[in-house]
Amino acid sequence: MIKRYFITGLLIWVPLAITFWVLSLIISTMDQSLRLLPETIHPHALFGFDIPGAGALLTLAVILLTGLVTANFVGQKLVSWWELLLARIPVVNSVYNSVKQVSDTLFSSNGQAFRKALLVQYPREGSWTIAFMTGHPGGDVANHLSGDWVSVYVPTTPNPTSGFFLMIRRDETVELDMSVDEALKYIISMGVVAPPLRQRNKVAGVLGEPTA
Known part of the structure; x- marks a missing residue:
């Protein structure tokens, strides 16, 4: 009985505790941006004490x-002038352009990257896992x-x-009826926190399971 209560308390x-620890780490890291301000306008100089989270607000x-x-x-x-300036700097140009292309793809409201959760067979046939669609094969790979393939x-x-980048035939994937956030929770919890059950018959039919 005591063990059950202890585990319930831990849950x-x-x-x-982890949530507050992560928030504290983020705020303390962003507070380092205060070093960019002149010493005379630091919160400690103005008010006589430090303000937790001031760096986060400033950022x-x-x-x-x-x-x-x-x-x-x-x-x-x-911005165009700034990018032209960076384009003239060796090494910086390559790094900046690569990061910018990835960020534009991920955060663009019109992009398709990480907009769909898929069920794919990995690392072998008959073993299924969750993946996120990032686009379509391009460049010489497409030749x-x-x-019809998807990345x-x-x-x-x-x-x-961390993970793996794969190119798979579209007909060998199953588009899941769950949001990216739900899929991430499912992955992070190692399958413990399952998303709401929706369209079970559709997925079960593809996997060869009996449908209701």
Whole structure:
């Protein structure tokens, strides 16, 4: 009985402790941006004490201000001039362009990267896992693949930031009726936190299971 109560208590406190720890780490990291300010306008100099989270607020304000400025014609011209300047710097040009292409693909509202959760057979036939569609094969790779193929990212568990990039025939994938957030929770929890059951018959039929 005591063991059951102890485990129940852990299930309540462990997620809270990890959440607060992650938030504290993010805020303390973003607080380092205060070092960019002149010493005379630091919160400690103005108020006599440090303000936790001031760096986070400053970082968010700078990001929002940057987005506001670059949303108009003049701002876009400044960004174009800045990118032309970076294009003249060896090494920096390659790194910046690669990162920019990835970020534009991931965060673009019109993009298809990480918009769909798929069920794919990996690492062998008959073994299924969750993957995210990232697009379609391109470049010279597309010249060597006949038919309809998709590019997918297969995340590892419980750390989805590492994984594997695969190209799979579309007819060998199953599009899941779950959001990307639900799929990520399912992966991170190692299958413990299952998404709501929807369209079970459709998936079961593809996997060869008996349908209701």
